[in-house]
Amino acid sequence: xxxxxxxxxxxTKFGELWxxxxxxxxxxxxxxxxxxxxxxxxxxxxxxxxNMSGGRFxxxxxxxxxxxxxxxxxxxxxxxxxxxxxxxxxxxxxxxxAIMSVASGYSDxxxxxxxxxxxxxxxxxxxxxxAAAADREWEGMAGATFPGLYAMIAKLHMHRYGTTSEQLxxxxxxxHKNGCFNPIAQYKNKITVDDxxxxxxxxxxxxxxxxxxxxxGASALVLAPADVAHKYTDTPIYIKATAQASDTLALxxxxxxxxLDATVMAxxxxxxxxxxxxxxxxLVEVHDCFTIxxxxxxxxxxxxxxxxxxxxxxxxxxxxxxRIPVNTSGGLKACGHPVGATGIKQAVxxxxxxxxxxxKRQVAGxxxxxxxxxxxxGATAVIHIFSRER
Amino acid sequence: MSSVPRFWRSLGSxxxxxxxxxKECGEYFYPPRNVCVNCRRMxxxxxxxxxxxxxxxxxxxxxTAAEGFENQAPYTLAIIKLDExxxxxxxxxxxxxxxxxxxxxxxVFRKLGEDGDxxxxxxxxKFIPADA
Numbered sequence: 311x312x313x314x315x316x317x318x319x320x321x322t323k324f325g326e327l328w329x330x331x332x333x334x335x336x337x338x339x340x341x342x343x344x345x346x347x348x349x350x351x352x353x354x355x356x357x358x359x360x361n362m363s364g365g366r367f368x369x370x371x372x373x374x375x376x377x378x379x380x381x382x383x384x385x386x387x388x389x390x391x392x393x394x395x396x397x398x399x400x401x402x403x404x405x406x407x408a409i410m411s412v413a414s415g416y417s418d419x420x421x422x423x424x425x426x427x428x429x430x431x432x433x434x435x436x437x438x439x440x441a442a443a444a445d446r447e448w449e450g451m452a453g454a455t456f457p458g459l460y461a462m463i464a465k466l467h468m469h470r471y472g473t474t475s476e477q478l479x480x481x482x483x484x485x486h487k488n489g490c491f492n493p494i495a496q497y498k499n500k501i502t503v504d505d506x507x508x509x510x511x512x513x514x515x516x517x518x519x520x521x522x523x524x525x526x527g528a529s530a531l532v533l534a535p536a537d538v539a540h541k542y543t544d545t546p547i548y549i550k551a552t553a554q555a556s557d558t559l560a561l562x563x564x565x566x567x568x569x570l571d572a573t574v575m576a577x578x579x580x581x582x583x584x585x586x587x588x589x590x591x592x593l594v595e596v597h598d599c600f601t602i603x604x605x606x607x608x609x610x611x612x613x614x615x616x617x618x619x620x621x622x623x624x625x626x627x628x629x630x631x632x633r634i635p636v637n638t639s640g641g642l643k644a645c646g647h648p649v650g651a652t653g654i655k656q657a658v659x660x661x662x663x664x665x666x667x668x669x670k671r672q673v674a675g676x677x678x679x680x681x682x683x684x685x686x687x688g689a690t691a692v693i694h695i696f697s698r699e700r
Numbered sequence: 701m702s703s704v705p706r707f708w709r710s711l712g713s714x715x716x717x718x719x720x721x722x723k724e725c726g727e728y729f730y731p732p733r734n735v736c737v738n739c740r741r742m743x744x745x746x747x748x749x750x751x752x753x754x755x756x757x758x759x760x761x762x763x764t765a766a767e768g769f770e771n772q773a774p775y776t777l778a779i780i781k782l783d784e785x786x787x788x789x790x791x792x793x794x795x796x797x798x799x800x801x802x803x804x805x806x807x808v809f810r811k812l813g814e815d816g817d818x819x820x821x822x823x824x825x826k827f828i829p830a831d832a
Contacts, residue, residue, distance in 0.1 A: 438767045447710065448731040451812065451822070452789045453762065453769040458777050461760035469758070469801050513777075514761040560731075562779045562787040567758055 311413045313700065315539035315546035318346035318532035319658045324646035325496040327526040332368050332427035333380040335528040339651075340381050340423050343530035347542040351383060355417035357391040358408045360400035360424035361650035364393075366439035368427050377423065397443030398599060400424065401653025402683030402692030405531065406552045409694075412533050419542075424654035425528035436524050440649070443686040445560040457521055457600065459561050459687045461513035464602035467568045468515065470617065473605065475515050477620030479506035481601035482519050482643050484629055489640025491671035492659075496525050496646030506601075520601040525646030529654035531661070536700055547661040550586065550678070551695040553579035561687045572691035573610040573682065580680070580693040581612075588612035591695070592676040593663055594634065595656035597684035598641040604628075607682055608636060611693075630671055638663060638671045653683035657694060664698040704820055714824035717807055719786065721748035730786040752807030753830065754782040761796050768813040780805055780827055791826045804830035 320342030322335045336359065344351065361373045370376065378384045378391035394404040401424030408422035428436050441450050444459060467473045483503055489495035506519040532542075539546035555575035558564055565571055581587060588611065596611065598604035605619035613634045614622040622628060628636035639645045639659040642652060660679035662668050677699065683692045712718040719730030723744040727736065730750055736743025759778035762769075769775065776792045776799055792799055793810065805827040812822040 434767060437764075441766060447706070449789045450766065451707070451714075451824075453766050453772070453775060453777055453791055453813065454789055455762060455764065455766045457764065458760050458762045458766075461762075462758040462777070462779055465760055466758035466801065510763070511761075512764045514763070516760075560789065562757075562789045567779065 312415060313536035314409050314412045314533055314549045315536040316531050316549070316657070316661050316696070317534045317539050317543040317546055318343040318349065319661045320346060321494045321529045321655055321658050322527055323494050324525050324527035324648060326429050328429065330526065332364065332370065332425060333376060335427065335526060336377050336423055336425040337380050339425065339528035339530035340377070340421055343421065343532045347532050349419055349532060349542050352387060353419045354383060354389050354421055355419055356408070356411055357383065357389055357421045357423065358394055358404040358411070359391065360394050360402070360404035360653055362395060362397055362400045362426060363439045363442065363649070366431070366442070367436065368430050396690045397685035398597070398647070398649045399653060399683045399685030399690045399692050400650040401529070401655070402681065402694070403554065403653065403690070405654060405657055405694065406554055406692055408533050409549055409552045412535055418535060420533045421530055422533060422654060423528065423530040424651035426648035426650040427526050428524045428648060429526050433524060449560050455513060457513040457516050460600040460602055461516045462561065463567055463606065464515050467602060467605065470568060471620070473620035475507060476503055477624050478515070478520055478601040478605065479503040480623045481598060481604045482506050484623070485598060485637050485641040485643040488630060488638050488671055489644025491669060492640050492645055495640040495644055496523060497640070497644045516600055516602070522599045522642035522647040525648040527646055527648035527651045527655070529651045529658050531654060531657055545665045547664050548697045548700045549694065550584035550697050551580040551693070553577070553583060553693045555579065555691050557689050559686065559689045564688070568606060569616070570606055570610050570684065570688035570691060572688050573607060573684065576691040576693040577611050580695050584695040586678060586695060591634065591678050591680050593638055593660070593673045594636055594680040594682060595639060595641070595659050596636055596682040597652070598637055598643050599647060599684070601643070603684065604636065604641065611680070611682060630673060635673050638668065638673060653681065653692060656681035656683060657696070660696050664696060707820070707822055715809065717750040717752050717825055719748050719750055720745045728784040728786050730782060730788055750782050750784055754780045754805060756792065756799065756801055756803045756805060757781050757787060758801060759792065759799055768815060778827070792828065793826050794828050794832055798829055806830045
């Protein structure tokens with residue numbers, strides 16, 4: 311296996327991009343990532359794109375071919391393009407496929423992109439499409455919604471560990487604060503704990519401000535073998551680990567409702583591959599599709615004892631400047647959650663931080679960063695660890 | 701939902717809480733599985749009808765309803781651990797104030813949802829507090 315490096319990165323603006331189509335945003339991200347390197351289109355060996363539900367959101371499948379075509383990589387160059395789907399973990403999984411393609415020696419220069427165009431349908435249709443990440447027959451047909459599933463995780467977490475609605479709200483408050491310093495973030499406004507607690511209840515105990523929004527956006531990375539990365543960029547970022555794990559599709563079948571075993575297992579594999587421990591990681595982008603998800607994530611990744619995620623958040627340990635900054639990008643909550651793009655955006659954020667280019671949200675002296683991308687209520691988890699030095 | 705055969709083919713499970721039981725390891729499955737998660741190909745699965753009693757593991761009161769459930773909101777959704785072992789997701793009907801983690805429940809046959817004004821009406825299992 312070869313070591314792999316990130317040589318180019320790009321996020322589009324995240325938000326409600328009414329004037330732009332799926333193909334517009336993904337091409338912007340892909341070309342932006344290429345322009346961040348000295349690579350040319352003819353050097354690209356393969357393209358992977360994470361996209362959860364083009365079929366539901368824009369009535370378009372065959373997204374790999376679409377993107378290669380509109381990136382100018384099809385008619386003359388015939389670059390192979392593959393769409394990767396694992397619900398909200400599609401982006402992270404596309405990155406993992408791209409890494410494996412380079413590491414194996416099958417490809418040298420590979421683009422890993424992620425994109426979702428979610429606002430071409432109404433919010434009810436979008437919610438229904440997202441609910442397809444859960445078990446449609448045995449959760450959806452009972453009336454489950456995605457917020458409802460995470461609300462049930464939250465309810466049990468609160469019952470068992472004493473986690474409070476205020477502690478959940480602190481996740482959203484922190485992520486909005488971080489989002490203020492991220493130029494691409496959907497929301498760049500500070501909110502308070504009271505704002506969260508006074509927002510409408512979606513599924514008790516989750517308020518609308520406990521939930522990540524519906525977002526359009528695209529992100530892209532360019533990967534190369536680590537040995538030649540300096541040919542294409544002055545600031546390569548190295549992949550130290552790529553790991554993935556599965557769990558039951560339905561929440562009710564899990565060993566423990568408040569633990570994402572897929573996260574625990576993927577983290578174990580990632581730490582082992584990177585030969586690192588949680589205390590070695592300087593910052594992490596976790597999958598905060600709901601505030602409770604960030605609390606479970608920091609526990610399951612080893613940054614907080616089980617049940618202490620709320621307290622750790624309340625104490626400011628996950629803020630920029632804290633013990634382990636979490637979601638400096640603003641996370642899914644404030645940066646936005648274009649589902650297929652999120653896993654790639656997380657890696658773009660970590661690469662930006664490790665390059666030292668994160669401006670006002672910079673984590674000083676960051677050497678190691680992690681991304682944590684979850685599909686559904688935890689049936690898929692994808693974790694990557696990145697380093698500044700090889 | 702909007703698929704009649706998709707719903708129809710699982711009516712036994714939806715109306716009568718029919719699941720499966722692995723004769724090899726003894727584990728019960730609801731919703732039914734045809735491959736045992738413990739024994740995999742070595743398992744021997746038989747049909748099994750659950751009693752329909754259990755307790756609430758966790759729950760939520762859903763205000764923003766799923767598509768097709770709009771006229772039921774707010775409704776209580778719960779993960780219920782059946783006495784035979786498996787856990788399932790279902791609505792719990794009745795006074796939300798009487799529902800807590802650990803509340804004993806029993807199954808009842810009820811309308812689940814509908815496809816708009818003229819579409820199919822779906823029936824199946826919901827739960828109520830056991831002392832109701």
